Amino acid sequence: MSTDDPHVRHLGTRKTRDTVLAYAFLVPSAVIFVAFFFYPLYRLFYLGLYQQNRFGTAERYIGPSQYTKVLTSKDFLDGLSISGRYVLLTVPIGLVLGVMLAVSANRRLRGIKIFQTIFASTVATSVAVASVVFFVLINPQVGYFRDVSFLSLSNPNTALRGVALSSVWQNLGLTFIITLAGLQAVPEEIYEAATLDGYGPIRRFFRVTLPLISPTMMFLMVVLVVFAFQAFAQIDILTGGGPAASTQTLVWKIFNSQQPLDQGTGSVMAIGLFGITLVVTAVQFSILNRRVHYGN
Amino acid sequence: MATELNQPTWKKVAWYLALSLLSVVVLFPVYMALVRALSTPVSYVKAGQPLHPVDIQWDIFRRAWNLGDLGPKFLVSTVVTVIIVSAQLLTALLAAYAFTFLIFPFKRVLFALFMATLMLPIEVTLIPNVQTIRDLHLLNSYPGLVGPFLATAFGTFLIRQGFMGIPRDLRDASQLDGFGHLAFLRRVAIPVTRPVIASFAVISFLSAWNQYTWPRAVVTQGRWETIQIGLKSLSAAKVEESNIGLAAAILAALPILVLLIFLQRQLIRGLTAGAVKG
Numbered sequence: 001m002s003t004d005d006p007h008v009r010h011l012g013t014r015k016t017r018d019t020v021l022a023y024a025f026l027v028p029s030a031v032i033f034v035a036f037f038f039y040p041l042y043r044l045f046y047l048g049l050y051q052q053n054r055f056g057t058a059e060r061y062i063g064p065s066q067y068t069k070v071l072t073s074k075d076f077l078d079g080l081s082i083s084g085r086y087v088l089l090t091v092p093i094g095l096v097l098g099v100m101l102a103v104s105a106n107r108r109l110r111g112i113k114i115f116q117t118i119f120a121s122t123v124a125t126s127v128a129v130a131s132v133v134f135f136v137l138i139n140p141q142v143g144y145f146r147d148v149s150f151l152s153l154s155n156p157n158t159a160l161r162g163v164a165l166s167s168v169w170q171n172l173g174l175t176f177i178i179t180l181a182g183l184q185a186v187p188e189e190i191y192e193a194a195t196l197d198g199y200g201p202i203r204r205f206f207r208v209t210l211p212l213i214s215p216t217m218m219f220l221m222v223v224l225v226v227f228a229f230q231a232f233a234q235i236d237i238l239t240g241g242g243p244a245a246s247t248q249t250l251v252w253k254i255f256n257s258q259q260p261l262d263q264g265t266g267s268v269m270a271i272g273l274f275g276i277t278l279v280v281t282a283v284q285f286s287i288l289n290r291r292v293h294y295g296n
Numbered sequence: 297m298a299t300e301l302n303q304p305t306w307k308k309v310a311w312y313l314a315l316s317l318l319s320v321v322v323l324f325p326v327y328m329a330l331v332r333a334l335s336t337p338v339s340y341v342k343a344g345q346p347l348h349p350v351d352i353q354w355d356i357f358r359r360a361w362n363l364g365d366l367g368p369k370f371l372v373s374t375v376v377t378v379i380i381v382s383a384q385l386l387t388a389l390l391a392a393y394a395f396t397f398l399i400f401p402f403k404r405v406l407f408a409l410f411m412a413t414l415m416l417p418i419e420v421t422l423i424p425n426v427q428t429i430r431d432l433h434l435l436n437s438y439p440g441l442v443g444p445f446l447a448t449a450f451g452t453f454l455i456r457q458g459f460m461g462i463p464r465d466l467r468d469a470s471q472l473d474g475f476g477h478l479a480f481l482r483r484v485a486i487p488v489t490r491p492v493i494a495s496f497a498v499i500s501f502l503s504a505w506n507q508y509t510w511p512r513a514v515v516t517q518g519r520w521e522t523i524q525i526g527l528k529s530l531s532a533a534k535v536e537e538s539n540i541g542l543a544a545a546i547l548a549a550l551p552i553l554v555l556l557i558f559l560q561r562q563l564i565r566g567l568t569a570g571a572v573k574g
Contacts, residue, residue: 022400025390032447043424126506132545233508
């Protein structure tokens, strides 16, 4: 490029040009992240210190005591325990069913692709679609399973199970797809070796297959836990938080704290949820970092 | 894949039976949704809610489209999805390029900050974000519906992974050919990483089309409802109209079903790279 001396100067300008270009490339994302991720995080901590009046026109400083008050309140702990129960109702059974489907469909049979497509098919449904579909299955008045009492949406002791069932079904496709991908990554020779060693199918599954796909299972578990903690549409559509507040998860409570009067307590609850997601997604990211593949 | 080549016939038959049984279980909710969408609600309930449709109305999808006012809802969903997918592609491609191929101050810090947004799901920041949208008078508007989703750390991460797979030789060669950064991005980096970009686009489409919580929070007028939040009001309607809610739900799932059938490879690759919410 340049003829005489300034090799150094040339590098210098190129470096500046790179920096300018890099910042220009990052600005669009950065604007969104500041406006909708970092600023609201700051606002959350701020709002948590105050109580708004009914119209949001004036605020009263409460201080850090509002944090301790809310985070130990019955309201928050109830929400947390319902969210926790929701995790327990959806994650283990979802994982077991996903593995069952994936192991069944991971074999050489004519037409196996058809079964694989059927098992994957629930990824086509959104949470809202799945909820509407399950509404007519377990609806207390007109649902096909209206007499199945352990799923009843009208009983506070069972309503969360009914909601959980729709999530388990909706997540089946995703769980199946990811588990199958994990299974298919296991080299066939390993199974052959295990068979030659006299392992039966059950021992082979628990001693060979399961340990080999455990990173996949770990990843899936984290994803399902995050989904369960963020569950909202299924509750909004199926129960609206009822009956008798029995399905008011943490996110449901946060969503319903948008009136100025409730914003202070709602914000503290959101920070509680943030703490939980922080731990869970930190695990998720470290797994993601190790197992992303690219290209064909 | 497990070795099943020289299996006895009875074993194969047993597997077909097991697979068919599992298929029935997985598809049962969909089947019942179809049955109830096609049945005339009152006759169906009167007939004791059987496993087959009663008094079939073949025109239910057209009627649901009209009665449920689905046209405008599909339009809002489509516009929102198109804006989000194109914006995410653009912002993620640019950011990923900067993080892969450019050297600049605070690169590591900025990358960490970008990735930190993965820890902030919309559910956590909902209260202040809705407040922002309200203060800007953007409730019931396209900017309000898409705002928080115009950039994505997940996409940036995924595409950066793709870019990092580009061999050094290719970069050196194109530099010798006199390609600047923009030319390299357009003529080399994007074409070479097309599979990754396609997977990301499919996943982005899936989550944009299916999202619920945010539109539910920033939409207060019926005509700004996306199809997903429209399903709530449609399904909560009277028993006599339950077929309309179900027909609408089936229609709402169709675009993703098409995606699953025609772009299965991209969809599966994207889902296995990092699961998204549906």
